[in-house]
């Protein structure tokens with residue numbers, strides 16, 4: 746029976762795919778490539794392309810990032826209908842996601858709208874913060890420590906989030922970098938962070954000090970890890 750697959754392909758390094766992801770990619774008749782704007786290109790496709798069948802149909806779908814929630818919902822529903830057409834046709838359809846499909850991914854919205862008569866299989870991938878922590882040889886959690894994941898936006902009270910937290914992963918940091926920096930300063934945490942842009946890619950950059958970094962210089966593919974109990978002891982095996 747044909748299926749709708751959500752496949753996590755890791756965040757940049759094409760050797761960071763699971764064997765299951767590679768096997769699944771080889772089965773696909775149609776590959777769905779989400780883009781924020783048509784023509785923008787797809788990181789997930791760049792990572793996965795070498796594993797796809799030569800004759801796989803590549804379908805780029807625009808998922809608008811418009812501020813209006815209703816506009817975004819309409820765009821997701823429209824794209825789900827397109828996916829359902831391929832499934833009705835008996836095709837194996839795969840939706841590629843950078844990192845993991847269950848971590849801040851458009852794939853989850855497709856699952857919200859997709860008719861329950863279709864069969865779904867999700868293949869996990871390595872999310873950004875797991876890739877980063879291993880690449881830097883820095884533990885994310887130890888003993889009784891907690892870990893919080895925050896997708897940054899303008900409405901978050903960052904200082905409040907930092908208080909009483911052991912470890913925080915800040916994703917989408919380019920959206921409100923100045924506020925994040927201010928909250929790190931106010932809570933005395935400027936020396937307890939590491940930030941990575943384009944993790945696993947050729948243009949990867951690692952920042953232990955963000956004092957001189959301005960919001961306009963922070964790229965979309967940037968994640969920051971805060972360890973409020975201190976990070977310096979873990980730097981010895983880091984890049």
Ligand SMILES: C[S@@+](CC[C@H](N)C(=O)[O-])C[C@H]1O[C@@H](n2cnc3c(N)ncnc32)[C@H](O)[C@@H]1O
Nearest residue numbers: 756844845848872873916917943944966967968
């Ligand atoms: C829509 S979310 C995708 C999350 C992804 N599903 C995951 O499992 O990590 C996009 C955010 O993921 C992070 N991200 C994705 N790729 C990255 C990379 N190569 N380096 C650093 N951060 C990355 C950034 O915080 C970016 O704003």
